Amino acid sequence: MGHPTRKVKGVEVNTGALGHGLPIAVGMALAARMDKFPARVFTLMGDGELAEGSNWEGAQAAAHYGLDRLTVILDHNNLQITGATRDVMSNEPLADKWQAFGWHVRTVAGHDYAALTEALTTPPPAEMPLCVLAETVKGKGISFMENVGKRHHGVPSPEQLATALAELDAAETRLRGEEVSA
Ligand SMILES: [Mg+2]
Numbered sequence: 001m002g003h004p005t006r007k008v009k010g011v012e013v014n015t016g017a018l019g020h021g022l023p024i025a026v027g028m029a030l031a032a033r034m035d036k037f038p039a040r041v042f043t044l045m046g047d048g049e050l051a052e053g054s055n056w057e058g059a060q061a062a063a064h065y066g067l068d069r070l071t072v073i074l075d076h077n078n079l080q081i082t083g084a085t086r087d088v089m090s091n092e093p094l095a096d097k098w099q100a101f102g103w104h105v106r107t108v109a110g111h112d113y114a115a116l117t118e119a120l121t122t123p124p125p126a127e128m129p130l131c132v133l134a135e136t137v138k139g140k141g142i143s144f145m146e147n148v149g150k151r152h153h154g155v156p157s158p159e160q161l162a163t164a165l166a167e168l169d170a171a172e173t174r175l176r177g178e179e180v181s182a
Pocket residue numbers: 046047048075076077078079080
């Protein structure tokens with residue numbers, strides 16, 4: 001599976017061509033407001049995806065319309081399908097760019113669930129869309145996947161799957177142990 005699926009509860013759109021998710025979300029947030037429907041709209045984006053100019057049109061429109069019930073979660077792992085974002089299409093400084101487009105930006109450690117939860121549940125200032133800039137590592141926790149660009153997509157072999165699951169199980173056991181001893 002290379003893209004999200006709408007079989008997951010809450011996923012309304014699984015965009016394939018990049019750069020469509022945010023503009024669609026802007027439309028959804030606007031429609032919800034017009035219908036007086038109290039929904040929040042979330043868009044999960046990759047950092048490499050920002051090479052698509054349609055994202056910046058969407059970002060500009062979201063700020064223009066003051067869509068404070070629209071949230072972007074930006075997976076900032078510095079990699080995309082063909083290499084490092086700085087080599088393919090450099091896009092830094094990301095926080096400054098989103099702020100310049102009129103968004104409220106919260107930069108968080110993207111593997112810290114507590115930090116993510118706080119960033120997502122604290123409302124942004126009135127009439128500002130929210131960008132949660134999640135600093136992440138691709139393939140986090142799996143030795144042969146961490147920070148490996150070609151792991152952007154592809155199916156692991158049965159042996160790799162077994163290794164990955166064992167490493168994730170070990171990490172979970174370690175984390176639960178730390179919780180107990182804390
Ligand atoms: Mg990326």
